[in-house]
Amino acid sequence: MIELQSNPVGWISTGDASLPRKAVLKLIVVGDGGVGKTTLIHRYLTGTYLDQRMTVGSGFATCDLNMEGVTITLAIWDFAGEERFRFLLPTYCRGSLGCILAFDLTRPPTFYHLDQWLTLVRSNTDDIPILLVGNKSDAGDKNSDLARDYTQINNLADYLETSAKEGYNVIKTFETIATLMWTRTTTAAPQSLLTTAT
């Protein structure tokens, strides 16, 4: 359904004047330091694994997706997980339409810190879909039951286990959240959140 385009091809006409021809959807990626957020994004955008250094402040990347015949730009904001950057989060959340909330399957404390992240995201966004991701499935124990319970109790969109190292479920993760964001945007969000290219 969604096609990653490494070279954006400009306009795709939908034939429906009511739909924007190009939209920018802001996605935030949050979770404790070292859970693999930057590695996941890098894997998704390049298809390769690269050992990452700690993010300082935030990182930013975009890619174009084709959603129901409309080209959308996914603007991916990669937030540094280290505690000392936490004060930046409210600003960083502004205008976001979706969130990947990640923890590390090899480090249980990163799971127990999810509440803090959720509170921060929810108090600075407007009821956006949040996808829970347990990363490093190549190295950690599966934590499905606990994480699925957490997903349900906290009304999160879904839970996926990933390996940025091996590429497991990485494309699915970004496709899932992008689809949720697109659906939410076209059905509920104010049109002002869509940037129509001219």
Ligand SMILES: Nc1nc2c(ncn2[C@@H]2O[C@H](COP(=O)(O)OP(=O)(O)OP(=O)(O)O)[C@@H](O)[C@H]2O)c(=O)[nH]1
């Ligand atoms: N085994 C394994 N290691 C991973 C995986 N994903 C990331 N890593 C490693 O985990 C370490 C941290 O990854 P980062 O992507 O820098 O983590 P981050 O969440 O962006 O961390 P901050 O920028 O500090 O918030 C790196 O050494 C990665 O190579 C994975 O799926 N499996």
Ligand SMILES: [Mg+2]
């Ligand atoms: Mg990082």
